Amino acid sequence: MVIAIFTVMTPFVSADTLVKSDFQQGSFAKTVDYYDYVRAYATLNGIQTPSGFENWHANMYMTYVNTSGLQLLYAGLESITTDGSSYLRIPMQSFIMHYKASDNSDAILSSTFLMLMAFNETASSLYPNSPDRNDILYASFSLGFDNSANSALPSLNSKTELIPLTHSDDNLQWTWGMKYTNLTALWWRTWIDPNDPHFDNSLPLAITSYDELTFTYHLKIDPSTGTATLQENHVIGRMRDLIVAESLLKWDHYNSTGEYGLLGRKIGDQTIYDYLSNSNFKMSIVNYQTSTVVNHTTYSSTPSGQNVTDTETAVTDTSINTYNDNGAKIFNTDFGTKQAYKLYNYTEDPTETTYSTYDSVARTANAAGFAGDASLFKYQIGLTRFLPLVIVHMYPALYEKAKDTIVNMSRADYFYSVAYPTYGGYRIEHDPTFTAYMATSSASTSNVSNVNQQAGRTGLILLALAIVAVVAVAAVLIARRKPKQISKLP
Numbered sequence: 001m002v003i004a005i006f007t008v009m010t011p012f013v014s015a016d017t018l019v020k021s022d023f024q025q026g027s028f029a030k031t032v033d034y035y036d037y038v039r040a041y042a043t044l045n046g047i048q049t050p051s052g053f054e055n056w057h058a059n060m061y062m063t064y065v066n067t068s069g070l071q072l073l074y075a076g077l078e079s080i081t082t083d084g085s086s087y088l089r090i091p092m093q094s095f096i097m098h099y100k101a102s103d104n105s106d107a108i109l110s111s112t113f114l115m116l117m118a119f120n121e122t123a124s125s126l127y128p129n130s131p132d133r134n135d136i137l138y139a140s141f142s143l144g145f146d147n148s149a150n151s152a153l154p155s156l157n158s159k160t161e162l163i164p165l166t167h168s169d170d171n172l173q174w175t176w177g178m179k180y181t182n183l184t185a186l187w188w189r190t191w192i193d194p195n196d197p198h199f200d201n202s203l204p205l206a207i208t209s210y211d212e213l214t215f216t217y218h219l220k221i222d223p224s225t226g227t228a229t230l231q232e233n234h235v236i237g238r239m240r241d242l243i244v245a246e247s248l249l250k251w252d253h254y255n256s257t258g259e260y261g262l263l264g265r266k267i268g269d270q271t272i273y274d275y276l277s278n279s280n281f282k283m284s285i286v287n288y289q290t291s292t293v294v295n296h297t298t299y300s301s302t303p304s305g306q307n308v309t310d311t312e313t314a315v316t317d318t319s320i321n322t323y324n325d326n327g328a329k330i331f332n333t334d335f336g337t338k339q340a341y342k343l344y345n346y347t348e349d350p351t352e353t354t355y356s357t358y359d360s361v362a363r364t365a366n367a368a369g370f371a372g373d374a375s376l377f378k379y380q381i382g383l384t385r386f387l388p389l390v391i392v393h394m395y396p397a398l399y400e401k402a403k404d405t406i407v408n409m410s411r412a413d414y415f416y417s418v419a420y421p422t423y424g425g426y427r428i429e430h431d432p433t434f435t436a437y438m439a440t441s442s443a444s445t446s447n448v449s450n451v452n453q454q455a456g457r458t459g460l461i462l463l464a465l466a467i468v469a470v471v472a473v474a475a476v477l478i479a480r481r482k483p484k485q486i487s488k489l490p
Contacts, residue, residue, distance in 0.1 A: 192369030211237030
């Protein structure tokens with residue numbers, strides 16, 4: 001049996017133009033075609049581009065805040081194409097901060113949402129309720145399929161909604177974000193053993209649709225204490241449809257009303273939520289953070305002093321601090337304050353207005369288990385090595401540092417997963433908190449002129465750093481958007 005899947009066929013929306021002077025403003029919010037930027041750079045520098053590159057487009061929603069000594073650039077992928085007609089919507093989110101740390105050293109920090117990862121625990125699990133190398137893992141890469149042409153299958157027509165950039169009168173509080181709706185995901189069997197990271201690229205194990213995947217950001221700057229706190233609220237919408245293979249000839253489609261064959265005949269009362277609960281599926285997100293400080297090295301540890309760089313460390317009830325080698329704290333990722341997540345049980349309340357709270361489980365992971373997977377992230381790893389060519393022209397002082405840190409996923413400060421053990425396919429809301437530690441108000445004020453003068457150069461650097469993971473992952477997923485069949489879930 002062959003399942004027909006069709007990609008989104010929508011005209012590319014005319015994008016805004018990104019120019020150097022944008023980064024001299026106090027803020028902006030634009031939808032830009034990042035490949036236009038790449039084409040312009042290639043033309044100016046005599047770089048040959050791939051055949052048909054004029055048809056490549058990456059539609060990005062970008063917001064920028066430049067105030068009180070902080071520059072923050074956010075980039076979220078809306079849609080991408082390599083042929084000018086078939087578009088995919090792939091959720092990738094990055095934010096980049098540039099500021100002077102408390103010792104007045106220039107710091108750049110990047111945090112990237114990499115993927116959703118479902119998992120089953122095993123008898124040999126190393127970390128309870130957290131995805132580890134001994135668990136059965138499924139990398140959930142979302143694709144914006146439009147399946148409306150086949151009435152026997154669930155309607156999978158992804159859309160993107162932009163959350164506009166707004167701010168308070170004093171420019172110290174900002175909000176923005178992006179919402180993906182009716183999102184389709186392919187589940188790929190994945191292994192994160194740092195000695196043998198790989199994934200099964202022959203067949204996806206399942207196709208599912210999420211009601212939504214939403215990222216909302218709340219930035220609060222306090223110049224008097226030298227902190228900028230970013231709260232990232234993410235919503236993993238309930239799963240509405242799940243298509244799995246019980247055998248080579250038996251294909252099942254689960255939704256909220258029961259179990260169906262692919263021709264639409266009901267064959268059982270087990271719902272998608274029953275199936276996921278009975279199969280003990282749990283959900284997690286995977287992020288990674290990188291940082292660089294001019295003329296300094298950085299390191300990351302828990303408040304008790306435990307190193308987390310390239311280690312597997314439980315951080316559920318604590319936080320991770322990143323310092324430069326002067327001992328100046330430059331960043332904090334807090335898991336303990338916002339440990340609880342909300343779970344909206346659709347079966348008990350179809351309006352999804354009531355919820356229960358459960359504790360998330362946060363843990364750092366070996367970088368090689370993810371970055372070392374050359375098959376899963378080969379485009380991502382391959383493209384990042386070219387970024388220093390942009391940086392060397394824009395900000396020469398950061399070239400040597402950036403080529404070994406920001407642009408290299410394997411040199412991340414740390415990878416971390418946040419797991420949601422009680423899941424069942426229902427809607428999850430969670431809001432981890434990130435804090436940047438800047439120079440105090442007086443120090444920032446004395447450097448405002450210098451910061452503004454460098455805004456154009458730094459901003460364009462940040463643009464390149466933020467986008468690379470988005471475009472790279474999009475490329476690898478486009479290559480896989482037409483699976484032949486689906487194998488059986490264990």
